[in-house]
Amino acid sequence: MAKSVLVDLTRCIGCRGCQAACKEWNEQPARKTVFKGEYSNPVRLNSDTYTRIRFSEKDDKGRPVWSFIKEQCLHCVEPACASVCPVAALTKTPNGPVVYDYDRCIGCRYCMLACPFQIPTFEWESARPWVQKCSFCSERINDGLLPACVKVCPTTTMFYGERKEVLAEAQKRIADNPSKYVNHIYGEKEAGGTSWIYISNVPFNELGFRRNVPQIRLPDLTWSYIGKVPALFGVVLIAGAGSWIITRRKEAEKKEEQR
Amino acid sequence: MKNNHEIKLMTPFTLLLLFVIGLGAVLVIYRLANGLGAVTNLNDDFPWGLWIGFDMLGGVAMAAGGFIIAGAVYLLNMKKYKPILRPAVLTAFLGYLLAVLALMLDLGQPHRIWHPAVMWQVHSVMWVVAMHVIFYTMTLAIESSPMLFEKLKWQSAVNLVNKIIVPVVLFGVMLSVLHQSSLGAVYLIVPGKLSPLWSTTFLPYLFLVSAVMMGLSMVSLETTFSSKAFKHKTDTGIISGLAKGNFIVICLYLILKLFFLVKGPGIGAAFAGSKTANMFLLEMVVGIIIPLVMLSSGSLRRNLSSVTTANIMVVGGVLLNRMNVSISGMYGFQSSTGSSYWPSLIEIIITLAIVALGIFLFKLTAKYLNLFPETEMEY
Numbered sequence: 001m002a003k004s005v006l007v008d009l010t011r012c013i014g015c016r017g018c019q020a021a022c023k024e025w026n027e028q029p030a031r032k033t034v035f036k037g038e039y040s041n042p043v044r045l046n047s048d049t050y051t052r053i054r055f056s057e058k059d060d061k062g063r064p065v066w067s068f069i070k071e072q073c074l075h076c077v078e079p080a081c082a083s084v085c086p087v088a089a090l091t092k093t094p095n096g097p098v099v100y101d102y103d104r105c106i107g108c109r110y111c112m113l114a115c116p117f118q119i120p121t122f123e124w125e126s127a128r129p130w131v132q133k134c135s136f137c138s139e140r141i142n143d144g145l146l147p148a149c150v151k152v153c154p155t156t157t158m159f160y161g162e163r164k165e166v167l168a169e170a171q172k173r174i175a176d177n178p179s180k181y182v183n184h185i186y187g188e189k190e191a192g193g194t195s196w197i198y199i200s201n202v203p204f205n206e207l208g209f210r211r212n213v214p215q216i217r218l219p220d221l222t223w224s225y226i227g228k229v230p231a232l233f234g235v236v237l238i239a240g241a242g243s244w245i246i247t248r249r250k251e252a253e254k255k256e257e258q259r
Numbered sequence: 260m261k262n263n264h265e266i267k268l269m270t271p272f273t274l275l276l277l278f279v280i281g282l283g284a285v286l287v288i289y290r291l292a293n294g295l296g297a298v299t300n301l302n303d304d305f306p307w308g309l310w311i312g313f314d315m316l317g318g319v320a321m322a323a324g325g326f327i328i329a330g331a332v333y334l335l336n337m338k339k340y341k342p343i344l345r346p347a348v349l350t351a352f353l354g355y356l357l358a359v360l361a362l363m364l365d366l367g368q369p370h371r372i373w374h375p376a377v378m379w380q381v382h383s384v385m386w387v388v389a390m391h392v393i394f395y396t397m398t399l400a401i402e403s404s405p406m407l408f409e410k411l412k413w414q415s416a417v418n419l420v421n422k423i424i425v426p427v428v429l430f431g432v433m434l435s436v437l438h439q440s441s442l443g444a445v446y447l448i449v450p451g452k453l454s455p456l457w458s459t460t461f462l463p464y465l466f467l468v469s470a471v472m473m474g475l476s477m478v479s480l481e482t483t484f485s486s487k488a489f490k491h492k493t494d495t496g497i498i499s500g501l502a503k504g505n506f507i508v509i510c511l512y513l514i515l516k517l518f519f520l521v522k523g524p525g526i527g528a529a530f531a532g533s534k535t536a537n538m539f540l541l542e543m544v545v546g547i548i549i550p551l552v553m554l555s556s557g558s559l560r561r562n563l564s565s566v567t568t569a570n571i572m573v574v575g576g577v578l579l580n581r582m583n584v585s586i587s588g589m590y591g592f593q594s595s596t597g598s599s600y601w602p603s604l605i606e607i608i609i610t611l612a613i614v615a616l617g618i619f620l621f622k623l624t625a626k627y628l629n630l631f632p633e634t635e636m637e638y
Binding site for chain 2: 083085086088106112122124125129214219236237240243250
């Protein structure tokens with residue numbers, strides 16, 4: 001059944017063990033880093049980095065307050081990326097992961113455009129580039145194992161299970177500790193619901209989470225148009241054929257009169 | 260059939276075109292060998308840039324004249340426009356071929372461009388777009404083929420095309436209406452990313468209406484320019500007729516744009532003073548309001564220079580609209596984590612080379628094929 005993960009941001013200590021484990025499991029090379037005046041490294045998810053910890057430093061009356069935000073594909077319940085892919089290279093599997101099929105991809109990058117979280121990345125430096133993103137360790141899940149990042153986390157920041165259980169756990173933690181947590185489960189409704197959800201002690205908009213993510217299933221937006229395509233086709237056909245018949249008849253009448 | 264001797268092939272302008280095409284060809288080889296990162300300024304936050312915004316979205320909108328004139332002549336029996344049928348259809352054909360060329364350069368795996376034809380995904384607008392491109396390019400090839408068959412003296416082939424032309428044109432109109440609107444539908448999935456100045460569920464139909472504007476303007480410009488270049492007499496009846504049609508379409512577009520501005524973010528959003536808002540205003544004023552005024556009376560529509568200026572502004576305005584939807588309107592969201600995008604010099608040169616190739620092929624066809632038939636065709 002559809003697996004899900006709760007990320008409890010209050011538990012993360014920013015050790016980046018998940019980041020290293022992910023690279024190791026996916027056999028991705030290190031990249032030369034750039035210093036941009038912050039601790040997050042690399043500065044963005046890229047085609048060699050499926051997950052990273054973003055460091056957020058806030059000032060609370062002269063005292064620094066840190067938050068560590070785990071970034072990876074959120075594996076939407078109804079993923080926009082999979083719905084827009086013209087060759088079905090991205091698909092939502094029954095187990096939860098949104099997975100990528102190298103044999104189909106044409107490299108159009110519509111998935112990157114459509115993703116409300118800016119997650120899929122591209123191998124810009126390659127002459128035969130692929131789209132890259134977290135696979136939710138699909139093969140590991142299929143074999144009954146934990147995703148690499150979840151497995152390695154030393155502080156149980158990530159709670160793994162069925163989406164229902166995971167949502168219930170998030171609700172329970174907030175209910176048990178309402179003064180600690182903000183009353184918002186990020187990913188419960190965002191983009192129509194995601195497989196990876198977050199709870200936090202700091203409001204999500206202060207942590208750089210995307211705020212203007214529509215709270216609807218995004219593929220429905222496109223379907224509202226595509227569903228009409230056959231009807232539109234028919235309307236144009238009837239209008240076109242109709243006007244041809246009428247103008248031809250008029251022409252014939254004219255010729256008749258001239259005679 | 261003899262060549263069109265009025266048309267000189269080896270002019271300084273043609274040499275310039277060939278130079279730009281040659282430069283573009285070298286850069287295309289470099290792009291294929293080294294990947295998109297080496298030649299474009301695209302990045303993970305800006306996956307689409309100039310080649311999609313200008314070459315693809317703009318090129319296809321520019322081609323709309325083909326289905327409008329074909330439909331007017333064959334389905335609505337407006338015989339007046341028959342002299343411009345061939346150039347209009349040829350422009351559409353070249354527009355589609357070049358848009359496909361640009362798309363191939365933009366794809367990570369260009370050799371897999373055929374995948375959508377066999378790997379179906381009916382929920383994807385991009386798949387719908389791909390199928391339209393395949394079928395409509397074939398349709399346009401059939402519509403333009405009599406020119407070539409006449410040259411080759413294949414009379415039976417000409418007769419065959421003339422026999423099936425009405426259903427072919429009707430199919431072409433159906434595909435075009437769907438295709439132009441589908442390109443707008445590509446952006447339905449990003450309501451959180453695209454500025455509300457452009458984002459509306461009506462976007463597909465706005466793309467359709469503006470493509471009709473651009474198509475009419477392109478056909479009109481072509482008629483004017485080619486009659487100058489190829490020393491034909493400009494038919495002012497055709498020009499003013501196209502201008503009148505365009506006036507009505509631009510009116511409709513303005514009403515729709517204002518309606519969705521008021522219904523969506525409100526009029527104030529257009530005057531927010533931000534770069535995005537200013538781009539919206541520029542598109543509205545240059546591409547819609549000024550040309551509308553310039554085409555507003557019968558005497559203005561008979562004035563060739565007034566119509567030409569208005570046409571250029573419409574074409575520029577719709578091109579700007581496509582780039583606003585695909586780049587400016589998304590810029591705020593996509594740059595929010597510090598990324599930026601401005602097309603690289605190579606992106607610009609390759610785009611210019613594609614445009615130059617279009618003009619050169621048009622000229623070549625005008626010289627060697629019967630693009631401007633003096634006598635009426637049979638149909």
